[in-house]
Amino acid sequence: MKPISGGIDFGTSNSTVGFVENGAPRLVAVEGEHLTIPSAVFFNFEDNGTYFGRRAIADYTENVEGRLLRALKSVLGTSLINEKTRAKAQNLAFTDIIGAFLDHLKQALDTARGTAVEHVVLGRPVHFVDEDEAADRRAQDELQKAAEKRGFKHIEFQYEPIAAALDYERTVAHEELALIVDIGGGTSDFSIVRVSPERARATDRREDILANTGVHVGGTDLDRLASVAHVMPELGMKTLTKDGRRELPVGTYYDLATWQRINLLYTARALNTLRQIRYEAAEQGKVDRLIDIVENRQGHALAARVESAKIALTDLDDTALEMRLMDETLRVPFTRAGLENAITPPITRITDTITTTLADAGLTPERIDTLFLTGGSTAVPLLRESVLKLFPNARAVQGDRFGSVGLGLAVDADRKFAG
Numbered sequence: 001m002k003p004i005s006g007g008i009d010f011g012t013s014n015s016t017v018g019f020v021e022n023g024a025p026r027l028v029a030v031e032g033e034h035l036t037i038p039s040a041v042f043f044n045f046e047d048n049g050t051y052f053g054r055r056a057i058a059d060y061t062e063n064v065e066g067r068l069l070r071a072l073k074s075v076l077g078t079s080l081i082n083e084k085t086r087a088k089a090q091n092l093a094f095t096d097i098i099g100a101f102l103d104h105l106k107q108a109l110d111t112a113r114g115t116a117v118e119h120v121v122l123g124r125p126v127h128f129v130d131e132d133e134a135a136d137r138r139a140q141d142e143l144q145k146a147a148e149k150r151g152f153k154h155i156e157f158q159y160e161p162i163a164a165a166l167d168y169e170r171t172v173a174h175e176e177l178a179l180i181v182d183i184g185g186g187t188s189d190f191s192i193v194r195v196s197p198e199r200a201r202a203t204d205r206r207e208d209i210l211a212n213t214g215v216h217v218g219g220t221d222l223d224r225l226a227s228v229a230h231v232m233p234e235l236g237m238k239t240l241t242k243d244g245r246r247e248l249p250v251g252t253y254y255d256l257a258t259w260q261r262i263n264l265l266y267t268a269r270a271l272n273t274l275r276q277i278r279y280e281a282a283e284q285g286k287v288d289r290l291i292d293i294v295e296n297r298q299g300h301a302l303a304a305r306v307e308s309a310k311i312a313l314t315d316l317d318d319t320a321l322e323m324r325l326m327d328e329t330l331r332v333p334f335t336r337a338g339l340e341n342a343i344t345p346p347i348t349r350i351t352d353t354i355t356t357t358l359a360d361a362g363l364t365p366e367r368i369d370t371l372f373l374t375g376g377s378t379a380v381p382l383l384r385e386s387v388l389k390l391f392p393n394a395r396a397v398q399g400d401r402f403g404s405v406g407l408g409l410a411v412d413a414d415r416k417f418a419g
Helices: 053-061 094-113 133-149 160-169 219-235 251-256 259-265 268-280 284-295 299-312 336-361 381-389 404-416
Strands: 005-009 014-021 024-027 040-044 050-052 066-070 084-087 090-093 119-124 154-159 176-183 188-195 209-215 318-324 329-335 370-374 395-398
Touching: 005 094, 005 160, 005 404, 014 094, 014 404, 024 404, 040 053, 040 094, 050 053, 050 094, 053 066, 053 299, 066 084, 066 259, 066 299, 084 094, 090 094, 094 133, 119 133, 119 160, 119 404, 133 154, 154 160, 154 404, 160 176, 160 188, 160 209, 160 370, 160 404, 176 336, 188 336, 209 336, 219 251, 219 259, 219 284, 219 299, 219 329, 219 336, 251 259, 251 268, 251 284, 251 299, 259 299, 268 284, 284 299, 299 318, 299 329, 329 336, 336 381, 370 381, 370 404
Parallel strands: 005 119, 119 154, 176 370, 370 395
Antiparallel strands: 005 014, 014 024, 040 050, 040 066, 084 090, 176 188, 188 209, 318 329
């Protein structure tokens, strides 16, 4: 009898769960009726509950006392995985927090399948950690151990762009050479794959994968750079000390602009450091804003507003971030031109990696028939335009930005665990 299986796309920003039903993959509801869930965990100190996704973010933004964590996937394979974060009376390891989120996803899969699912294919980026094979292997091992502790007994992994290719392949009518462009919250991954209705029936697709590369750059990096360029100067970054001899230390500003590092600022030691910085600052009013945000644990709220401003600039030429502080409303103008100037370096890294993918496959751009785009960050205009410009003759197909990988993982699980 064929084992009951499913696929889980545990993403940096959003996650999905899927399985094959009547020969076709489908995503399952993971939060109410939603088929996607923000990869967020909130420890509510008022009712001692643990909440996930939209509920987690809503509790935090409504100023419920507690601790929010996002971008957890970015911790895998790094030194942060061994750190603990305090949630009321507990010191919680990041491995346990990731495990709690995976457990929520597993419960959704179990409910949809009507039984405890033990066979799963987990998505993974081509590189969890750039240019460090040992750290990359540790990251996969950490994710596997977290899944095993939550009840999965048979675990396979699949590269996320290959999973997206399996989703796209369901729609093709003849053989194509497709470049899969998967740009998510934490990583950008690329695969060149031969796809066709005939090849789709094969269980071993290794010969059809011509190249598979990736770089640890994604939407959260664009958020960080947007924050550093637009917001952090309003909080004192790059301003001088009273004696005019040097700029204020930048470490706190980069932590506040980086989703997975924000919680490191919520300590008495970090606040003492900020007060010392204020004492030395020439523009103390700006540093007061920084202290206000950290002291009231509004770092994630600020990061969310930066992300919203970035998304708004998909369709607008300018917008503004507004955030209520204790004594004023912080208002920061954002422009598409300013955003594009800030994010040009990582976009160049992404396009350089695509060029490397082509070279690895021994191909020229003209050989690519189709660009299949997935991942939320493919909506960023400059990023999308920069990728499409490399392949002027290819057909561009927009997949489900948040669902293609999950659907492909479901297909892969159905094949891998065929019995």
